[in-house]
Amino acid sequence: MEDQTQTGKQTSWGIIAVIIAIVLAALVWLYVSSTEKEVIVAVAPPPIVKAEVKPEPEPEIIEPEIIAPAVEPEPIVEVVPEPVLPNLDESDAWIQEKLPTFTWRKELLKLVINKDMIRRFVVFTDNFAQGNLAYEHSPLIKPNTKFLANEIKNGATSDWKWDESATRRFTLYVDLLRSFDSETLVQWYFEMKPLIDQAYAELGYPDDNFTDVLHDAITKVLDMEIPKETLDLVRPSVMFRYKDAEIEALDDADKLLLRLGKENLLVIKSVLLEINERLARQRS
Numbered sequence: 001m002e003d004q005t006q007t008g009k010q011t012s013w014g015i016i017a018v019i020i021a022i023v024l025a026a027l028v029w030l031y032v033s034s035t036e037k038e039v040i041v042a043v044a045p046p047p048i049v050k051a052e053v054k055p056e057p058e059p060e061i062i063e064p065e066i067i068a069p070a071v072e073p074e075p076i077v078e079v080v081p082e083p084v085l086p087n088l089d090e091s092d093a094w095i096q097e098k099l100p101t102f103t104w105r106k107e108l109l110k111l112v113i114n115k116d117m118i119r120r121f122v123v124f125t126d127n128f129a130q131g132n133l134a135y136e137h138s139p140l141i142k143p144n145t146k147f148l149a150n151e152i153k154n155g156a157t158s159d160w161k162w163d164e165s166a167t168r169r170f171t172l173y174v175d176l177l178r179s180f181d182s183e184t185l186v187q188w189y190f191e192m193k194p195l196i197d198q199a200y201a202e203l204g205y206p207d208d209n210f211t212d213v214l215h216d217a218i219t220k221v222l223d224m225e226i227p228k229e230t231l232d233l234v235r236p237s238v239m240f241r242y243k244d245a246e247i248e249a250l251d252d253a254d255k256l257l258l259r260l261g262k263e264n265l266l267v268i269k270s271v272l273l274e275i276n277e278r279l280a281r282q283r284s
Contacts, residue, residue, distance in 0.1 A: 010217035032119045083191050088198050092117050095192075102188065108172055109151065111140050116190065122199040122210065129217040131251030145169035147259065149233050149240055160233035160240065167261025177271055189214075211283065218276045222247040222269055224257045 085279075086094045086253070095117050100106050113120060123137040135142070148166040152159045189196075200210040230242040242248040257265055 013252050014118050085192065085195055088118060088195050091192075091195055093100060098188070101186050102181065103176070103233060105176060108176040108179065111173060111176055112138055113141060118195050119199045119202075122196060125217050126203060127202070128253050129213050131220075131253045133252045133256060140173060143169040147240070149262065151172075160235055162231040162233060164230075164261060167259070167264055170260050175264050178267060182271065182274045182278055184280060186275060189279075190282055213280065215276065215279065216271045220253060221272050222267040222276070224254060224265065226262050226265055227258065
C-alpha cells in the first residue's frame with residue numbers, strides 16, 4: 001500500500017509542475033508580443049567634437065649677432081724731418097752750436113779744437129785704429145802738464161818709476177767724455193754721418209764705411225790690458241822709454257792708453273763699451 005501511495009504523490013506533483021511551466025510560458029509569450037509593438041528610437045551618439053589643436057609655435061631662430069672686429073686706429077707715425085746738414089767746409093759753426101746741448105760739463109768744451117772738427121775726428125780715429133797718433137789732427141788740445149817720472153838713484157845710474165800722479169792731466173778729458181749721454185752721442189754721429197763719410201772719402205776711402213773704422217778704434221781701447229804693476233822706465237836720452245821690451249814694442253796708440261793711467265782707462269773703457277753696443281744696435 002505504501003508504494004502505491006508514494007507513486008500517487010509523485011504523479012500529482014508532476015502534473016502540477018507541467019501546469020506551472022505552461023502558465024510561465026504563456027506569460028513570457030504575452031510579454032514578448034506586447035514589446036514588439038513599441039518603436040525603438042535609436043539615439044545617435046553625441047557628435048565627437050575635435051579639440052582645436054593649436055599648432056606649436058616654430059622655435060625662434062636667433063641670428064647670431066655679427067660683431068665687426070674692432071678696428072685699431074692706425075698708429076700715428078711721427079715723421080721726423082731729415083736734418084738739414086751744412087757743407088763740410090761750413091760745419092764747424094753747426095757743431096759748435098749743437099755740442100753744448102749734449103753735455104752738462106759745458107765748461108770742459110774748451111778742450112775741443114773748434115777748427116775743421118769733423119775732419120780732425122775722422123783723421124785721428126783712422127790713425128788711432130791703425131796704432132798711430134796723428135797729434136797734428138787731434139780733435140782735443142794737448143794737456144798743459146808734461147809727463148812725470150820719479151828718479152831713483154842707484155849708484156852711478158838712475159832708475160825711473162812711473163809717477164801715477166802724472167795721469168791726473170788726463171782727468172778733465174775723461175770727465176768730458178763721461179759727461180756725454182751715449183745714446184744722444186750715437187744718434188748725433190749717425191745724423192752727421194754723411195759729412196763724416198765725405199771727410200773719410202777725402203782720405204782715399206770712397207767705398208769704405210767709417211763706422212767700421214770707429215769700431216776698430218773702440219775695440220783697440222777695450223782690448224788694452226791694464227798693467228798690474230808700476231811700469232819701470234829708462235831714459236837713454238831726453239825721451240823716456242819703457243824698460244820692459246814687450247811694452248816698449250807696443251804701438252803709439254797703446255802707449256798713449258798706458259799713459260792715461262789705470263783709473264782713467266777703466267772709465268774710458270766703460271763709456272766706449274756702451275757707445276760700441278749702441279753703434280751695433282743702430283747698424284742692425
